[in-house]
Amino acid sequence: MFGKRLLQRSVMAAAVVVGLAATSEAVLAQGEPVKIGELNSYGRFAAFAVPYRNGMQLAQDEINAKGGVLKGRKMEIVFRDDGSTPGDAVRVAEELLTREKVAFLAGTFLSNVGLAVADFANQKKTLFLATEPLTDAITMAQGNKYTYRVRPSTFMQTKMLVEAVKAKGIKKWAIVAPNYEYGQSAAANFKKLIKIATPDAEIVGEQFPALGKIDAGATVAALENMKPQGIFNVLFGADLTVFVREGNTRGLFEKRTVASLLTGEPEYILPLGEETPQGWIVTGYPWEEIADPAHKAFVAAYRAKYNDTPRLGSLLGYVVGYMMKDLLDKAGSTDTDKLLAALNDLKVNTIAGPVTMRALDHQSTLGAWVGETTIKDKKGTMKNWKYEDGAKYVFPEAEVKAARKQ
Amino acid sequence: MPDLSFLLLQTLNGLASASSLFIIAAGLTIVFGVTRIVNFAHGSFYMLGAYFAVTLIPRLFDIDRSFPIFFAGVLLAALGVGLIGVLMELVLLRRIYRVPELFQLLATFGVVLAVEDLVLKIWGPLDILGPRAPGLRHAVEILGHRFPAYELFMIAMGPLVLGLLWLLMHKTRFGVLVRAATQDREMVGALGVNQALLFTGTLFLGAFLAGLGGALQTPKLAANPHMDISIIAEAFVVTVVGGMGSVPGAFLAALIIGQLQAFGILIFPKITLVLVFLLMALVLVLRPWGLLGRPEAGHGRVVLPEGILGLKPFGPAERILTGGLALILVLLPWVGDSYLTKVVIEVLCFALAAFSLNFLIGNGGLVSFGHAAYFGLGAYGAGLLVTRLGVPMEPALLATPVIAGLGAALFGFFVVRLSGIYLAMLTLAFAQITYAVAFQWVEVTGGDNGVVGVWPSRWAASREVYYYIVLLVSAAAILVLRRSIYAPFGYTLRGARDSVVRADAIGIDVRTHRWVAFTVAGAAAGLAGGLFAFAKGSIDPTLISIPMSIDFLVMILVGGIQTVLGPLIGAAFFHSIKDFFMPLTFYWRLLLGLAIIAIVLVFPRGIVGGFESVKARVSRAGARQGGERAGA
Amino acid sequence: MSLLSVEQLGKSFGGVVAARGVTFAVDAGKLLAVIGPNGAGKSTIFNMVGGQLAPDTGRVVLAGEDITATPPRHRWRLGVGRTFQIAQTFVSMTVAENVQMALISLNRRTRAWWPAAGALYRDEAVALLERVGMADNADRPCSELAYGDVKRVELAIALAGTPKLLLMDEPTAGMAPKERAQLMELTAGIARERTIGVLFTEHDMDAVFGHADDIIVLVRGEIIAAGRPAEVRNNARVRQVYLGGTEIGARPSSQAAEAAQP
Structure with missing residues (x-):
């Protein structure tokens, strides 16, 4: 009796193990490829990270089809989930370095994960290309010799928005931001920058709902009660959709200017669909309207390969893929010191425009698109947009030198 | 100084979130009361309710875009989740009722992890915004403020569900058994009740309520793969503050938490992170069994405790x-x-x-x-x-x-x-x-x-x-x-x-x-x-x-x-x-x-x-x- | 002076009176039985004497000291040992370890971090088990014992505290008749030998009338009769309470004493 039950259980357990083996994606090495370790939140933040991986994969395939890197070696990006916590990420980074023997590290999504891996890279004296984390700290107060960041930071994107709304001369602003570092530092940046842009501007109130747990009715009512002329929004993802619905119904956005970070990115604007609020001033990525031929070719290739439209993550992954190639080719080696030397002031022609990796603060000058939200074919998109070169919005040299003490 | 009409409005906001919280927590508290399982998967049920609703309702709208159809969709989604609850009971929990309670908790945690990734696999990573409820898309003017009609509907849903649950608990044999089991689980076993059927039914009811809670949220928020995590802690807080196993307790606790949240953010805009846990700590320090909970029925029965049983030195x-x-x-x-x-x-x-x-x-x-x-x-x-x-x-x-x-x-x-x-x-x-x-x-x-x-x-x-x-x-x-x-x-x-x-x-x-x-x-x-x-x-x-x-x-x-x-x-x-x-x-x-x-x-x-x-x-x-x- | 005197004890739960004006005394070396129909308040009184329940009114005095508000763990140090209606032992431990725990507590060594508990006071524990006839089972897990044996272990645990007063709430509940007699005989023997006062409740009238020195009869929280077994047996109200006046506890004690011999 018992023996039979035990057998059944063992078979179940074995089935699980076999299932695991089947799902593993064995990567077969060919020749001597240059390995790059890419860790990101592919599971927990899949909305961003999966298109990002797709974009990067596309770039890698194109590069390898055209002869690879370092005179004919293949570029092989090893993708790993970072577990979305600093603890897991640092271990995964170690595994990539010691087991996969990658030349350098790239990726991460959450700011705290990015910072932990940056510090790890500093300890291990390994290059880390932080692609997505937006926190200012990674290039400023906690910047280090080995860490470089690709995306425009919270500060840069906030500054773009402030510049865009400056002309309206709005005096009374309310802020709503998710209660974590990204939201807090965006709010702090906004307060600082709006005072410079509009000296008599006043912040009439702030709301910091917990990330992913906004009590939208109460928050919208609280904001309305502040009677602001303008609202600076940092909410994104699930919080944003609730906020928008509740705000639309209650008329929060009527006759008010809304400046909103990241809302124009397809990741966040697509779920809003027909309910996309119109006329918000946002940073984002109007992929279907960009006429540049190189960009159009990227969109076509992406659609062909994945049968999906690109997100901002796809663009970023693609851009970083080529940036890695240029980096390797310029360095002519996978030696970390040579890589660092090559990356300082590396100039790359990306499908978004020319980008420089500043040696000063290790921040790339990749920009963002700033425009107004609108609805086209029942889908949210951007109009009156323009690409803002990151070079115009980076931290001034004096501030960088004060913050980065190496 | 906020004006009076705003305070009223904020009270209504608090009532609306209280209703949502209550519907979800009611299921959790009933399942705990009967089975004594701390069901982590309750948040997953809630998430599935939302995903079912956003998948189902747009298809039903092909028939007719009306409120009854919308509501039918919500109920169908909840029913579907209820069936998943039954499935979990039959396939997993039934096999482990005899193992220590903590291991049942472990099993439900395994379900949470698995469902999280399955949802990603099935519905993809992008948030899915469901359709709004026909007939309740508009806002109602209340003392010069606009208030969403759907929120008024939600305010009514809480007491309605409470009332229906009361009827179920007092007027049906199933409900009477559920209450009896909540008060004294051994007694029900002794009465010769078909315990397996009772548990299956309870899991259905619990999962149904979680699914209902999730489906009812879809006109407000997009179905997303983080919903389970975001709700489960609060659902537990409501359940515990109210007293585990007590449905009216859950209602009371949800009301308190709804109002605390609505007014708390006016004074401390960053308070939402910790507010409910402060309340739970306070309530438990003052009332060790929650507001309306009762101490476990003392049997004085001697059961082998969970944990280390006997020590012996190492053998070879x-x-x-x-x-x-x-x-x-x-x-x-x-x-x-x-x-x-x-x-x-x-x-x-x-x-x-x-x-x-x-x-x-x-x-x-x-x-x-x-x-x-x-x-x-x-x-x-x-x-x-x-x-x-x-x-x-x-x-x-x-x-x-x-x-x-x-x-x-x-x-x-x-x-x-x-x-x-x-x-x-x-x-x-x-x-x-x-x-x-x-x-x-x-x-x-x-x-x-x-x-x-x-x-x-x-x-x-x-x-x-x-x-x-x-x-x-x-x-x-x-x-x-x-x-x-x-x-x-x-x-x-x-x-x-x-x-x-x-x-x-x-x-x-x-x-x-x-x-x-x-x-x-x-x-x-x-x-x-x-x-x-x-x-x-x-x-x-x-x-x-x-x-x-x-x-x-x-x-x-x-x-x-x-x-x-x-x-x-x-x-x-x-x-x-x-x-x-x-x-x-x-x-x-x-x-x-x-x-x-x-x-x-x-x-x-x-x-x-x-x-x-x-x-x-x-x-x-x-x-x-x-x-x-x-x-x- | 009596070992234990209980004065005007009262307790009600909600509106239900569980005890009212209960007054009695237990002398050293004597056995006092509390009897009464179900719900008469026996366990309530017991738990007030043991300290598990706080009385609404009245006093509990042990050897001249007012212990009404003293928690059970302190009463134990003052010499109150007890057994429970449903036996309370440490089921994850062996029989000997259960008794050793009581001895460790008696010697105030429960916070010791280093010595192996299994070796502490082992001989004393076995000696106590010997006294209750459980020495052969010293190394068996308590969870494996028959119910009657668990009651004996409880008695050994209670004795480990060198009590002056022993509280036994239905000591023979759930036992076979032969076991009952044995346990009562054992208890009575120990009580006399060590001059321990024993307060016990019991449903089994053979046990009560065979061993108690005095009996009090409780109905709805009040004492309706008290005295020597013979007096109580002949009390008209008691007879009325105990179903239609049949003589109760008729079996002579000598018979039970014989049965107790192994």
Whole structure:
């Protein structure tokens, strides 16, 4: 009796193990490829990270089809989930370095994960290309010799928005931001920058709902009660959709200017669909309207390969893929010191425009698109947009030198 | 000064969120009342309700875009989730009703992990915004403010569901049985009721309510793969504050929490992170069984407690195994590569933390859901001393058990006054409060970014040297704790776990002993946290978060809480499979969840527990020697 | 002076009176039985004497000391040992370890961190088990014992505290008749030998009338009769309460004493 039950259980357990083996994606090495370790939140933040991986994969395939890197070696990006916590990420980074023997590290999504891996890279004296984390700290107060960041930071994107709304001369602003570092530092940046842009501007109130747990009715009512002329929004993802619905119904956005970070990115604007609020001033990525031929070719290739439209993550992954190639080719080696030397002031022609990796603060000058939200074919998109070169919005040299003490 | 009409509006907002919370929490509280299962998967049911609704309702709108159709869609989605609840009961829970309650909790946690990844796989990562309810899209003008009609509908839904549940509970045989089982589970078993059917029905009702809660949210928020996590903690808080098993209690608690949230954010815009947990801590300190809850019906029945049962010295097999393991650990830096050494460092830190947790749970019967608080206090203590005050590693490490011990003493003072699930929930509340402090006190703790640069002193900087430090310190701490389990102190704790009345009647001050144990376990976890911080080089609030506490629980349960060494095996096993799955696939949570479920089914008493029972069977099958002591 | 005197004890739960004006005394070396129909308040009184319940009114005095507000663990140190209606032992421990725990507590060593508990006071524990006839089972897990044996272990645990007063709530509940007689005989013997006062409740009238020195009869929380067994047996109200006036506890004690011999 018992023996039979035990057998059944063992078979179940074995089935699980076999299932695991089947799902593993064995990567077969060919020749001597240059390995790059890419860790990101592919599971927990899949909305961003999966298109990002797709974009990067596309770039890698194109590069390898055209002869690879370092005179004919293949570029092989090893993708790993970072577990979305600093603890897991640092271990995964170690595994990539010691087991996969990658030349350098790239990726991460959450700011705290990015910072932990940056510090790890500093300890291990390994290059880390932080692609997505937006926190200012990674290039400023906690910047280090080995860490470089690709995306425009919270500060840069906030500054773009402030510049865009400056002309309206709005005096009374309310802020709503998710209660974590990204939201807090965006709010702090906004307060600082709006005072410079509009000296008599006043912040009439702030709301910091917990990330992913906004009590939208109460928050919208609280904001309305502040009677602001303008609202600076940092909410994104699930919080944003609730906020928008509740705000639309209650008329929060009527006759008010809304400046909103990241809302124009397809990741966040697509779920809003027909309910996309119109006329918000946002940073984002109007992929279907960009006429540049190189960009159009990227969109076509992406659609062909994945049968999906690109997100901002796809663009970023693609851009970083080529940036890695240029980096390797310029360095002519996978030696970390040579890589660092090559990356300082590396100039790359990306499908978004020319980008420089500043040696000063290790921040790339990749920009963002700033425009107004609108609805086209029942889908949210951007109009009156323009690409803002990151070079115009980076931290001034004096501030960088004060913050980065190496 | 806010005007009166605004205050009214905010009250309505609070009522609307109270209704949503209540509907979800009602299901949780009913399931707990009848089955005594702490169902982590309730949040997954809620999420599935939302996903079913956003999938189903747009299709139904092809028939007719009307409110009745919308509502039919909501009910269908809830029904679908109810059936999934039935499936979970039949396939999983039914097989494990006889295993200790904590293992049932472990199984539901496996379901959470698996569902999370399955949802990603089925519906994709993008948030899905459901259609709004026809006829309720507009806003109603209330005292010059616009208020969504759907929110008014939600305000009505809460009392409606409460009323229907009251009818169900008082006018149907099923409801009467549910109430009877909630008050006295044994009695129902004794009455000859078909318990299996009752449990299946209860799981259906619970899952149905969770699904209903999720489906009703879709006109407000987009279905997204994080919904389960975001709701489950609050649903538990509502359930506990109201009194586990009490539906009216859940209603009352939801009302209070809804209003507190609505007005709390006006005064403290960042309060939402911690508000509900502050309330839960306060309520439990003042009313140990929640607002409308009742103490567990005392049977005085003698049941074998969950946890360590009997101690015996190692036999030859164990000695050889332990000796071999110790040898491997000592030689590890020579036989393994530096990554393996790193993984083992982490395993050793977790092993100490898990061991200290089992010192409380397995030996003391004090189930803590918030052990990460003390792990985190140690990590933060070490990290902040090193980075902010420039203290070297050695004194910082020595300070970690003191810091975490002080924290544990403070929280433990209140914790040891409670028992059972309420005790567990109070530990959770304190852990969340600690988490919120670490998260919010940005100037000192670095907020959610944490603090980096927590590295060992120069002499200990090499991987190998630090490995030996961790091995030495954690082994010494584990040995000291283990020793106490065999000493009068450990026996006293175990005795108090077996029978508080008996312990009291032989002159034992149970509360004080438990308080000391809580403090000691906290200190040991703090030491583990300190060692971990130096291994990682950084500290951040995830070290204190609920998932971390759950990881510790999973480790000791996977290893087995009946044995002294189970937690060590559990820590090693859990961390290794996580490390094994993560590079394999991005769906590693699914695999981890399935592995946990498989372990619960194959080894319902943990790995070491399973090993022990196999061994016992082998020795029984062999020469039967009389007069030998049984038990493991 | 009596060993235990209980004065005007009262307790009600909600509106239900469980005890009112209960007054009695127990002398050293004597057995006092509390009897009464179900729900008469026996266990309530018991738990007030043991300290598990706080009385609404009245006093509990042990050897001249007012212990009304003293928690059970302190009463134990003052010499109150007890057994429970549903036996309370440490089920994860062996028989000997259960008794050793009581001895460890008696010697105030429960906080000791280092010595192996299994070796502490082992001989004393075995000696006590010997006294209750359980020495052969010293190393068996308590969870494996027959119910009657568990009651004996409880008695040994209670004796470990060198009590002056022993409280036994239905000591023979759930036992076979032969076992009952044995246990009562054992208890009576120990009580006389060590001059321990025993307060016990019991449903089994053979046990009560065979061993009690005095009996009090409780109905709805009040004492309706008290005195020597013979007096109580002949009390008209008691007869009325105990179903239609049949003589109760008729079996002579000598018979029970014989049965107790192994």
